[in-house]
Amino acid sequence: MGVLHATGEALTLALSGDAALLAIIGVSLRTTLVSLVMAFPLAVAAGYWLATTRSPARAVCIWLVQTALSLPTVLIGLLLYLLLSRAGPLGNLQWLFTQPGIVAGQMLIGLPLMSALTLHSVQAVDRRIAETAIILGAGRARTAVTVLFEARFGIVAALVHGFGRVVSEVGCALMVGGNIAGETRTITTAIALETSKGEFAQGIALGLVLITIALVVNAALLLLQGQARHVPAGAA
Amino acid sequence: MTALLELAGVRKCYGERTLLDLDSVRIDTAGAYALTGINGSGKSTLMRILCGLEPASVASSHWKGAPIRWSPYSGLLRQSVVYVHQHPVLFSVQVAANVGYGLRVRGVAQPQLQARVHEALQWAGIGHLPGAAVRNLSGGEVQRVALARAKVLEPDLLLLDEPTSNLDGAAREQVLALIASLVGSGRSVVMACHDRDLINLPGVQRWKLRDGKLETKP
Numbered sequence A: 001m002g003v004l005h006a007t008g009e010a011l012t013l014a015l016s017g018d019a020a021l022l023a024i025i026g027v028s029l030r031t032t033l034v035s036l037v038m039a040f041p042l043a044v045a046a047g048y049w050l051a052t053t054r055s056p057a058r059a060v061c062i063w064l065v066q067t068a069l070s071l072p073t074v075l076i077g078l079l080l081y082l083l084l085s086r087a088g089p090l091g092n093l094q095w096l097f098t099q100p101g102i103v104a105g106q107m108l109i110g111l112p113l114m115s116a117l118t119l120h121s122v123q124a125v126d127r128r129i130a131e132t133a134i135i136l137g138a139g140r141a142r143t144a145v146t147v148l149f150e151a152r153f154g155i156v157a158a159l160v161h162g163f164g165r166v167v168s169e170v171g172c173a174l175m176v177g178g179n180i181a182g183e184t185r186t187i188t189t190a191i192a193l194e195t196s197k198g199e200f201a202q203g204i205a206l207g208l209v210l211i212t213i214a215l216v217v218n219a220a221l222l223l224l225q226g227q228a229r230h231v232p233a234g235a236a
Numbered sequence B: 001m002t003a004l005l006e007l008a009g010v011r012k013c014y015g016e017r018t019l020l021d022l023d024s025v026r027i028d029t030a031g032a033y034a035l036t037g038i039n040g041s042g043k044s045t046l047m048r049i050l051c052g053l054e055p056a057s058v059a060s061s062h063w064k065g066a067p068i069r070w071s072p073y074s075g076l077l078r079q080s081v082v083y084v085h086q087h088p089v090l091f092s093v094q095v096a097a098n099v100g101y102g103l104r105v106r107g108v109a110q111p112q113l114q115a116r117v118h119e120a121l122q123w124a125g126i127g128h129l130p131g132a133a134v135r136n137l138s139g140g141e142v143q144r145v146a147l148a149r150a151k152v153l154e155p156d157l158l159l160l161d162e163p164t165s166n167l168d169g170a171a172r173e174q175v176l177a178l179i180a181s182l183v184g185s186g187r188s189v190v191m192a193c194h195d196r197d198l199i200n201l202p203g204v205q206r207w208k209l210r211d212g213k214l215e216t217k218p
Helices: A003-015 A019-052 A058-069 A073-084 A099-123 A127-135 A140-150 A152-168 A171-177 A187-197 A200-228 B043-050 B075-080 B095-105 B110-123 B139-151 B169-182
Strands: B003-014 B017-028 B032-036 B057-063 B081-084 B157-161 B188-192 B204-210 B213-217
Touching: A003 A200, A019 A058, A019 A099, A019 A140, A019 A152, A019 A187, A019 A200, A058 A099, A073 A099, A073 A171, A099 A152, A099 A171, A127 A140, A127 B081, A140 A152, A152 A187, A152 A200, A171 A187, A187 A200, B003 B043, B017 B043, B017 B188, B017 B213, B032 B043, B043 B081, B043 B157, B043 B188, B075 B081, B081 B139, B095 B110, B095 B139, B110 B139, B139 B157, B139 B169, B169 B188
Parallel strands: B032 B188, B032 B204, B081 B157, B157 B188
Antiparallel strands: B003 B017, B003 B057, B204 B213
């Protein structure tokens, strides 16, 4: 099959509203969004803590977070598989080959990246911002909100990068999800499966969907950054 | 004159090096002080200790005559002392929101907050700038916003770190006039400075840091 022919078929498939295709897209978006909703606040809190704490554990924590960035997702999938398998310590949850299992894996993948990016964004904020907030009477929580507000561009970028990393990963979703049609088959695991079967059209169609999602998310980021240039009246 | 803040045995060390070793620091209610000394003598460090940003060893401390436990970031310091950095930094919100920040933190109701912010902006001569973006402000305007942001809280003690050092011409004159109006306004003011015009303001006592010790002159 020629690439052009396969791409033509893929476009037809992508635009046809194919039920199987929509189900795959639905699983991908649902698991990605749930994992981000759960992981993002944790990542922002962790990144802020890492950037501001004077705890002796800070250096070790940063080392672990940065090491986690370079772990292949298939290794995270393997570790999670061992934890969630029937004989594993979290086997009682019965999350193996389920969407909650994929969500857990995606959280583990997204957390270090978003934490590290938040850490660097907060570190880039002028130290006098936090000092000024404290001097003007802010407590710890208010000071944190003020600093995070000043770091908002970097934090939104962390979210977008987290989305990109999570939605495009294949190794963990394959191992923990099992690629079950209609249940745990995501865009990336479906691409891997269809390509291995020689079904290039569906693989390309799903690839186009993934690219479209990436384009939309990044366009949203650019819009957000553009809006943020209009100085807010008083959000700090 | 009654004492607002009295500290005894103030010591600040960096490793083996002792930067400050002060027998006592006394700031009178409504008193005004110009803290001088060569660069690196510890002026900014002392200012930061006084507002609680810099930890230091303090043997005893009294606030309005009552003994207090000296600790950085204490609630008392946050509510009563305001420090303005040598190069003030503004939050990336509009000017009025910057000036109103401390009032919002204190839970001041919106109508009262707006009135006080308006008054502070007028006092600082920036009444025409409430909706301005801070990135568009000149150095003098930034300093005036920072002074308005401090004054609006009506602190018992105002600490100004080299308030005119990065200004010249009309901007410096405007800031000098604002500081002159703060001195003698009923609140205590300490200024770290080299500026003769600040040091010679009426009613200002001179402090000099030399070799880690504080010399006071009437």
